[in-house]
Amino acid sequence: MTVDHHQILRDSGRALEPAETGFALTRGQLDIWFSQEIGRSPQEWYNSGFAVIAGSVTPDLLSQAIRQVVGEAEPLRAAIIEADGHVVQKVVDYPNLEVPFHDLRSCADPVAEANRRGLAMHREPMPWNGPLFKFALFQVASEEFYLFVSIHHVVVDGFGYALLVNRIALVYSELSSGAPVSPTFFGSLQTLVAAEAEYEQSDDYRADLAYWKETLDGVTDHSLAHADGDRGPSATSVSVEIDPAVVDRAEQLAQLAGVRRSSVITAACALMVRQRQGGPKVVLDFPVSRRTSPQLMTIPGMLSGTVPLVLTVPPDAEVNAFCQHVESQIKQAVRHQRFPMHILESGAYQQFNENSAGAVSVNFMPSVTLAPFGGAASTVTILSFAQGEQFGMVFTKDGGRLFLHTVGSGGPFADLDVSDLAARLQAVLTVMAAEPGRRLSLIDLLDPNEHERLDDWGNRAALTKAVPTPGSLPALFAAQVARTPEATAITDGDVSLTYAQLDAQSTQLAQALTALGARPGELIALLLPRTHRGIIAILAVLKTGAGYLPIDPMHPDTRIAFMLNDSTPIAAITTGALHPRLNDYDLPVIDIAYIIYTSGSTGTPKGVGITHHNVTQLLNSFDPQSTAILFSPNRVWTQWHSYSFDVSVWEIWGALLSGARLVVVPEHTAKSPDELHALLVAEHVEVLTQTPSAAAALSPQGLESVTLVVGGEACPAGLVDQWAPGRTMINAYGPTEATIYAAMSSPLVPGSGATPIGSPVAGASLFVLDGWLRPVPVGVVGELYVAGGGVGLGYWRRADLTGTRFVACPFGQTPGTRMYRTGDLVWWGTDGQLRYLGRADNQVKIRGFRIEPGEVGAALSRMAGVDQAVVIARHDHPGDPRLVGYFTGNADPTELRAALATQLPHYMVPTALIPIAELPLTVNGKLDTRALPAVQYGHTQRYRAPDTPAEQTLAAIYAQVLGLDRVSVDDSFFDLGGDSLSAMRVVSAINTTLNTDVAVRVLFDAPTVCALAQKLRAPESSVEIVPVEVLQDGCGLPLFCLPPGGGISWAYRNLSPYLDCPIVGLQQIHDGPESVRELASAYADAIQTHDPEGPYQLLGWSFGGVTAHQVAVELQQRGAVVVRLIALDPILIRDASTATVVSESDVLEAILQAVGVAAEQYCRPLTYSQAQTLIQQEVDAEFALPSRRLVQIMVANANTNLQLNAQHQPGIFAGRMVLFSAQPVRSGADLQQCWRQYVAGEVTEYPVNCTHEELLNPAALKTFGDLIRAALDQP
DSSP: OOOOOOOOOOOOOOBOTTOTTOEEOOHHHHHHHHHHHTTOOGGGGEEEEEEEEESOOOHHHHHHHHHHHHHHOTGGGEEEEEETTEEEEEEBOOTTOOOOEEEOTTSSSHHHHHHHHHHHHHHSOOOTTSOOEEEEEEEEETTEEEEEEEEETTTOOHHHHHHHHHHHHHHHHHHHHTOOOOOOOOOOHHHHHHHHHHHTTSHHHHHHHHHHHHHTTTOOOOOOOBSOOOOOOOOOOOOEEOOHHHHHHHHHHHHHHTSOHHHHHHHHHHHHHHHHHOSSEEEEEEEEOOOOSTTGGGOOSOOOEEEEEEEEOOTTOBHHHHHHHHHHHHHHHHHTTTSOGGGGOOOHHHHHHTTTSSOEEEEEOOOOOOOOBTTBEEEEEEEEOOOTTOEEEEEEEETTEEEEEEESSOGGGTTOOHHHHHHHHHHHHHHHHHOTTOBGGGOOOSOHHHHHHHHHHHTGGGGTSOOOOOOOHHHHHHHHHHHOTTSEEEEETTEEEEHHHHHHHHHHHHHHHHHTTOOTTOEEEEEOOSSHHHHHHHHHHHHHTOEEEEEOTTSOHHHHHHHHHHHOOSEEEEOTTTGGGOOOOOOOOOOOSEEEEEOOTTSOOEEEEEOHHHHHHHHTOOOHHHHHHHOOTTOEEEEOSOTTSTHHHHHHHHHHTTTOEEEEOOHHHHTOHHHHHHHHHHTTOOEEEEOHHHHHTSOOTTOTTOEEEEOSSOOOHHHHHHHSTTSOEEEEEOOGGGOSOSEEOSOOOTTOSSOEEEEEOTTEEEEEEOTTSOBOOTTBOEEEEEEETTOOOEETTOHHHHHHHEEEOTTOSSTTOEEEEEEEEEEEOTTSOEEEEEEGGGOEEETTEEEOHHHHHHHHHTSTTEEEEEEEEEOSSTTOOEEEEEEEESOOHHHHHHHHHTTSOGGGSOSEEEEOSSOOBOTTSSBOGGGSOOOOHHHHSOOOOOOSHHHHHHHHHHHHHHTOSOOOTTOBTTTTTOOHHHHHHHHHHHHHHHTOOOOHHHHHHOOBHHHHHHHHTSGGGTOOOOSEEEEEOOSSSOEEEEOOTTSOOGGGGGGGGGOOSOEEEEOOOOSSOSSHHHHHHHHHHHHHHHOSSOOEEEEEETHHHHHHHHHHHHHHHTTOOEEEEEEESOOOOOOGGGOOOOOHHHHHHHHHHHTTOOGGGSOSSOOHHHHHHHHHHHSOTTOOOOOHHHHHHHHHHHHHHHHHHHHOOOOOBSSOEEEEEETTTSOHHHHHHHHHTTBSSOEEEEEESSOGGGTTSHHHHHHHHHHHHHHHHOO
């Protein structure tokens, strides 16, 4: 058992009068505090940079100047403290502040080393209790210094940052010249807070409120229609200079339009955002200083914020007018900039977790001129702008030059680096400046390479390619009959027909139909069940030249009556039992093959006319690989779909025109997954076409030879995981209006996430367009348009509707080329295949957020215990749409909802989850949403009483704070009406009542009584352990140290006297890892976040040596380079029974032993208070015993890791390993022999004359610390 120790150095800051109880946080500060508390990285809120001083400075004098300025700046010295359910800030004094000085002139690249160390310091967390700032001085040359300044945005904004650095320069100059220090001009924290409070009671506040309410009316969200929802790590990019010639053109346009250059650039940014967002309005976040008086200009505190810049982007607006509109909106926004915008938002959890997710910030940084340091000029270099997670485009000036930085996560431009973004911006500005009168919709935002790629992927060439006119369906069938007359064409139960027999019987029926008047331009109605007779009838009708109207017997009488009245067929083919449902009607002349009626969005069915050519060009368009998979002679197909569903055309003619055998699936069999499965096995079916809903109910076992084609509705990833292994599975897409299928995917691969709908079939051209009919970039959602040989004639007798959906195609060279507007939202993946997002008319807005129910349904389908799932928006309460999920399987709805809450934004979690026996299907095999049961909210929101004392206490606190009679253990605090302020009151009451130290973040992570009670038992809920801690700065590659069994790495500080490189400690904050490999993967993530490039050096003591080895394996598997692996007595436990349970006494004894307290000075078992007394009596005052809670965490970690060690099977590390073995405990030979089988390279072992527990003691390190350094210096 190994437990490390650490001295706890606490700031001895004292609160200054008169604010003994502290000042309230301003609204802007509260935003930042909440954002960090609910889990966002604190480093996203740090303003970090260098004052680059071109001359000589005296480090001690500069340290004195910084101390002076820190003492003057009250807002800078604020500490954020939770007290009595409130968050306050108290001013803290730092009289002994020292500024570290590092002479880097001996490093290979001093400037690069200064930047590396600055970034490392930037990444180090700042505790809320202060200090919330960092300073360091780096000398990189004899006459050049880098002053590092990092300040948490919660206390000082960018404007205040510049005030402070300039004041430091001024005070340093005065000190270095011997002049008296000038009086400070800084305003106080009390002045800042009072000014905010006074404003919120003023007429200006009420006027600003009215303005923003009116401006934001109807602007409900910042959501971006971008396919990639993943948000990358927040970062500040390098700067890219905007071409000076383009800047000059933007200036000329600004003068012509009578606006500022920044307004022109903002207009260009808005057009770029609109390309990826869509809609008539663009909302940009516009940073403002909120300093509207001379008094506020003197306060180095946190006042700044952002206001929404709401821009209307009409397609017919001209560039000049749009720039003037932008200028006007900026002026209005700045005039009302003091208003705290989030007051207009509702729902704390949404506000801080989601609402800014899609917003783009455009920030023009004012030029910062730094005062000289003595006689040395200085400039500012920014390492990181405080931006939170929000994506921002930041423009900075240097003289007449303009630079672009990007900050925050990728947002809508995740696929572009800052150079690409700058190039696009320059292209847009160039077009705008060249043609100020150009309409916005005519500005092309794609570069030529993108156009070429999209044209290639979308198969635009199909619009101009000469296509030979194929024969009619009867002619092609006749050719197949001539090739294989005796081959079996149809199997229908006991009935089998050869191609010759099918031809003869259909010809005989065709002659009878001709006698009745069947000819080109006429329609024959088919009211038939799915049998071989139906296929004979279809072929017979087509032989006459007439078209057929399929009517499913399952249709209600009203739909059948509409179809007959609408289409007026001259005759009908049916059975005796169904004959009374039909009548004869006249039909105008039009040469069609069939009419399929589809559901209309208005509720009125639409008849779609499809020609022979539409069908034959599809079946002739497949490449050789697809032909081999699907259309080889003698294959066995099924005919499963209703004749009224156009996929039946694919099934019938795909089989009969390729010489395959078509197995007709009887009606009763089609409805029974078990019977269908038996039929497929018995008939040796090889090509099966199904809807995803039907396929999900069918077992893939025993169908290994089947090629599955799914289509007709969205294909969930879970279905691919179920069916794709061991067989070919293809996802096909196509609306009826474009003849069955317009796109087909490559063979699907399980585990690949979002299922592609594929690339266009040979005769189709696909275009993904925005609302202005312009192609959208890869990864951006647009509406799909289909052109090419499959586009049908239009809607039967609906010229008005045909004109709105079958529109002129601007991408074809032949006049009259049309394309079909599908209404489907899709996006191009980087593999050249389309991904389906959902229907444009299926999107719903709930509480201001745009939601695609299909996305929520896909997440529900992935849950354990769910077989099939669908999510819809129900309008059971007028004006209050709610998401409701339906699922089959044995999952518990309450547990499902909790699980979904961990994967989806709060507003996307369904209000109710309803288990059902099976998903209802229409006659076409698609999901029948109208048949889903209504929600009985009173029953789904069942009350479950609290069981444990903790649950009872928490439920009572919830009820008291929220003013409720009772609270179920499954109720979410935020669903019950809780918000950010009431969350603080709840947490305060919990900590007071239960004697805990819970952070507010925990309530956001576990909002139900049940989940929160479980969290309270987790040690990390109240103690913040930094996952990555820099234990020593230095030059060169960092040494990453993996923690021993207790999970804390502070003991590695003792390596400092022997190593010059940075020492970085990893700490175990992972909740219940299930294996060493899982733990190693998390450590590897943390290491690569801290140092993305590598190469890497790893060291570990005891269990840390075991994990260090596995981390090395993990990094190598990711393609990283590991140059050093050092382990101090890494013991592999091979027998779990030998692992004894670790107690608190064991941990305390190890800590005492590590700091030199002899065992004979205390009795066992040791208590925490006894250990505390011994530390105070026997150890230097600078050391402190870790908190009791931290000791408990170490105990839990140690016991967990003992079990993980015993279960661990190490991987193979492809490199060398250096071992240091404690001799009194284990023999070096045993240790070396153990590890040699897990290391491909040399294993070197050095014995150390100390116990296992003493390996990192200062006394023991004196005997082998230099050997560790030598091991790191080896080439």
